[in-house]
Amino acid sequence: MPKKIFFTPGPSALYFTVEEHLKQATRAQVMEINHRSKQAESYYKEASDNLKALMDIPEDYQVFFLSSATEIWERQLQNLVIEKSFHYCLGAFSNRFYDFAVKWGINAEKSESPFGELPNTDPELIPDDTELITLALNETSTGVSFPQEDIYKIRERHPEALIAVDGVSALPVLDLDFNKVDSVYFSVQKCFGLPAGLGVWIVSPRAIQKAEKKLALGHSIGAYQALPNLLKNGLKNQTTFTANVLNIFLLSRVTSDMLEKGIDVIKREAKYKAALLNHLVENHPKLNHFVADRKLRSKTVTVANTMEGSSEILEKLDQKGFVLGNGYGNYKGKQIRIASFPTHSKEQMELLVDVINATI
């Protein structure tokens, strides 16, 4: 059976070099070595260095490897908040971070919008004593992007608060000035095109100081994933537990491939691919844009309402070897979601548009 091409917004198609790197991993016995060996440390260091180069991350920020972005929601609540957090809720994933805060007993406030829209981002809505402000740069469930300029205005108005950015399905494609945020995280099965099972957490020195302060005040910040412990191990290029070394190796290789290609090329291609998809949705008689405001439309995940339901469309495309995402949650069966990640070539995207036009 010929392989299908996954345009799902995560897990998605593997980065096109992963299969070759997997063979190399088997040859180099990456799955058998000790996670504290020099060999494993070299993968950690290379992945961390490459990520810093790709996204222009300040030298004094740290890169840690955990198990998933979902885990990092909890670890942020444990490490970075004593009492009060504030959450921009613009879809299933950004809402879930707020829900986690409530379950952890934190005094959490939010600015919320209907799916497909952006919440009110006026910094004045955020209480002055807020410790952590969270937002998703790209809300994967709705295809809405959070304008970077709004983030920087929030920072200006609330310089003491830590800002946490969910970079899942956004990074490294979208721009982000890391100097103006403190905690950035993503899982690798979206834009990085890797198998699921690894979360990347990038933190500022201020974030680490906050965890140290919380601990010094007598609060628990957990055990092995407490930031001081992550830092102690991270400075040796080691994880705090027997982590997914295979995925760290694959991330080191894929980020190296991306650097070779050039992040500017990747970003330029992303714009072209998003434009193709936007044009398709605008002009197709059976589709229309879920995100009405074109300035807010994601460059990596396009979400379209389907006039006649999405199940049949998805089924027909699947039979032709093109796997697209369904609508999320209540929008299942009503929408399609199409990822245009770095692994998706311009040619694949053009082909997909042709196939959609010929199929529905």
Added chain:
Amino acid sequence: MPKKIFFTPGPSALYFTVEEHLKQATRAQVMEINHRSKQAESYYKEASDNLKALMDIPEDYQVFFLSSATEIWERQLQNLVIEKSFHYCLGAFSNRFYDFAVKWGINAEKSESPFGELPNTDPELIPDDTELITLALNETSTGVSFPQEDIYKIRERHPEALIAVDGVSALPVLDLDFNKVDSVYFSVQKCFGLPAGLGVWIVSPRAIQKAEKKLALGHSIGAYQALPNLLKNGLKNQTTFTANVLNIFLLSRVTSDMLEKGIDVIKREAKYKAALLNHLVENHPKLNHFVADRKLRSKTVTVANTMEGSSEILEKLDQKGFVLGNGYGNYKGKQIRIASFPTHSKEQMELLVDVINATI
């Protein structure tokens, strides 16, 4: 370069069928499918069913997939303890569970032994109001096994407390009556011969009830890894986050291979391999047993003191393609640790013994 054989006590040699299953995973696009698809659910179900068959786990126990055994230490503290825990501390890993409890602010007591020995297991030492009792069936850092009969006596004396068993490097090789314990967990890079990046947590109905009770009393039990949420998803054969689907697939395949081979054969071979290693250590002029009491010696991890230090020995064997474990922590450079896991054949073990005798 020819491949090395890893006899390290985890990560260790991959189960001998894993390379073939990895190729199948690539062909079946296991790393690209949605983690909530029917295909992913089928891997969860098969892995869970196979584990239950391999270890004779009661039908009403649940099998959950998390990221590591280290994570499961924390999730047990969150879900299963309100105030008091009791820990058998017999080496680096069982000690670390106790340390975690202290960091989480739990009133934790312990029964401790020097490395290489067993703590006092008299059930009378455990306070009557203890909620959770923890122990490692096989302490990987020292090669000491906790006698199963002692576990069952503790259960008899403390029927209300939950008993948690660290099965890392023990299961599925050592016997364990799951009816007499409530929480059993392991990571897969030891006896199951898989890449690191997956933790398996098996819980009794009583454990789930305890988490529900803790929540009902107004305590936080976390968010996505709270037992009621693990149960809700697990009943659908789904994980609570975008988990390492590749490893769940590989686990379903390797457990299937183990069932085909027969767990009795695996256990019989383990005894033979352990006997070979014990004989080697007893008779080799430069080695002697770290665990003095032969009844306590692990069948899966043999630990030997080296008269002249272990670094040179390990280096020489490595050059011949045999990777053994170093001593743990303070015993680094003083001991060697040799794993005899299900993937290690009798013939490999005989060869290893010959090579050690010829080398040192």
